[in-house]
Amino acid sequence: MNKYLLYPGCSLESSAKAYAESLNAILEPLDIQLEEIEDWNCCGATEYLGINLIPAYSLIARNLALAVKQMDGAHTLVAPCSACYLNLAKADHYMQERPALGTKVNEALAAGGLEYKPGTLDVRHLLDVLIYDVGLDAIKKKVTRPLSGLKVAPYMGCMLPRPDYKHRWSDHEHPTELEDLLRVLGADVIDYPLTTSCCGGHMTQIGPETAFELICRLVAGADERGAHLMATVCPMCQLNLDAYQGEMNGYFGTDYHMPILFFTQLMGLAFGKDPDELGIGTELVSSRQALMHIGVEVPAAPEPTARRKKEEGLPMPSRLLRNGHKHEKEAVR
Amino acid sequence: MPQMTDERVRAGLMREEDLSLLHEVSMKTAGVSRLEMCIQCGTCGGSCPAAADMDHTPRMLFAMLRAGMREEVLRSNTPWICVSCYHCVVRCPQEVHIADVMYTLKSMAIRAKLYQDSTAPHFSQTFVGMVETFGRGFELGLASRHYLRYFPLRLPGMAPMGFGMITKGRMPLAPRKIKHMTQLKAILKRAKHLELTS
Known part of the structure; x- marks a missing residue:
């Protein structure tokens, strides 16, 4: 061991x-x-x-x-x-x-x-340890439920492959490690050139407009290429893309629904583990529908949404805020 | 190749207080910044996902540093907009540690009280305050303090998110504290003293 x-x-x-x-x-x-x-x-x-x-x-x-x-x-x-x-x-x-x-x-x-x-x-x-120490062959041997039919966008984010002081990764901008791993799990990995583009980092907190553009670019990119979900290797990326996806949709008037899971959750599923052992269901953009492609049933959780529909309710301050912007920004596709 | 700034200081060829702005920034940056090596090619700004929101691209900012425009540089929002994605760093043909220079400029701007964008320094300082008190991050405390002060209008739009995070157990209501807080405090106290005297 x-x-x-x-x-x-x-x-x-x-x-x-x-x-x-x-x-x-x-x-x-x-x-x-x-x-x-x-x-x-x-x-x-x-x-x-x-x-x-x-x-x-x-x-x-x-x-x-x-x-x-x-x-x-x-x-x-x-x-x-x-x-x-x-x-x-x-x-x-x-x-x-x-x-x-x-x-x-x-x-x-x-x-x-x-x-x-x-x-x-x-x-x-x-990810480095799993790929280069444990090895893809050993991981492949443990796969009991291949993720075939699940289209996954491999998202590595920026701080893992860069600045890369010890030259551990295959490339700084288009590394293939996460892709290789997901393929071994049997997933249908989509071509995702945005794999090391930035999720916005702390900009969701201090400059939301900048962050929403970066989040939209990533989510739209995965959506247009037909991904059912995105796999991430970083809590910050997961938080920005998952928890702020709703606010980003509100900002641009878009309607994206792109679940963001950690690559370890996908590994667990491929190893035959139960979704609730893997924290599946705690993401805010539910992966329930996406996981049906591999025959995994996730118990439906009540979605935390406001009861009142937008049209019927009082004008919400978030809308005032949106109209208050000097320049209406178009969704970056 | 010109000698690196800190090597010149170490060799006793110049004193730190005589250094120009460029050298001062270089000295205060972790690692060897290679800032003096910038050839003004603009690859940094062209690679930056947030350049559109910056007052100056990194290239321009480095030219200003070289020109000794201290106040303009420290007032620039550029270091605060930097998302630390290191795209520019890996593409820079001169291997300038651009992201680390941005960290240096932030700390200099805070010290000189010369920054335009007031939410970013507050966010950083609130975060650091939490870490210095508990030894761990505390997202709920940080978010609520920061949003209430700067983005109260964002709160209603964010309510479903906050509710979801709390009910799904992803945002603890109380901070976790490390055991040896006194040890961490002693280390940080000595570190701050060293920062001021060096």
Whole structure:
């Protein structure tokens, strides 16, 4: 059994708990053991780096230092979230590239009785470990319910294949790893050139118009190519495309219904697991119809919609907001 | 190839306080920024998914840096619009660490209190405040504080989403706190001190 250290990241405890559940469900068939870093803290996402340099890197490095204490033969630290993965990899990389930064970060860590020697750990994303350590052949052997007939858009997002300090991926803009994996699961993978386009990151919070354009581009792209659903490898991408899809539809007056599932959920389904073991049903854009293509029945959940129909109700402030824009933006197709 | 800025400082050829704006930004950036190597080709702006909303493309901003236009650079919304997708970074023929330079410019703008877009810094600072208090992110607290202040009109349109997130158990109502918060606080306190004195 292969042992890895795990940095789950905050979203796996909240918005992406389906990712955590489905990951747990596939560990045993794949013969992997993940040991969670004790008392890990938030990686700072893309926010802390923009405020302070040394505190931001110290925040990240505390996790690396804690991981080293638990190494015991395991050298690889796995992060399922692309943003966490990048931050951890970035701290490790820059502490080496610029020794002055490494020294200062270690001075800060010393205040907490910790230290981290850059290069000690191998920081990797979950997809990387599954493809290059476990291997596609081993994964194929576990498939009991091939996803044939399910058209999937493989969406890798940006922070996984880029900037790619250690040259792990086949390409920075059109990597094929996720596609290869989905094919092994038997899925009908569509040609999706937007696979590493941006989901908008934190722009859903600070500049919604920018984010809606990016979300629309991705969802429309998958829809036009006939995808039943999109597979993602990152909680941030899942959140933006799933939870903000409704608001994006409202903004552009579109009517897209594109379910967004984690690739681990699709792996679980292909391994014959039950949907409720995999957190399926927690997505806001339901995957129920899409999964009927592979004969998977997901119990219908009450959709969280407003009772009153738009036409009958009072004018909603969201409409006022939309009309308030100086330039009505057209959906980017 | 000109010597890298921080190498020149390390070699004692120049003092940090004598550096021009370009060099100051380069020094404050994690890793070796390679900012001095920009050849103004514009590949960055052409690759950027959010360039249309930016005051200046990265290329233009770097030209302004070189020209010493401190205030204009720090007032630009460009670093705040950057989505950290690293498209420009992998395409840059000079391998400038563009996304990391944007992080540096954000922190400089906050320190100089020179930024036009007021929602982005507030979002970053609220996020950091949560992390410094709990050690973990807290989405509900962050979202509600940020939206109430800047996007109250967005809230009714977002209600079904928020309701869905909570009922599907995807947005805990209370934050999780790490065990050794005192340790994290001590580390961050020392780190902030080091940031100010270096």
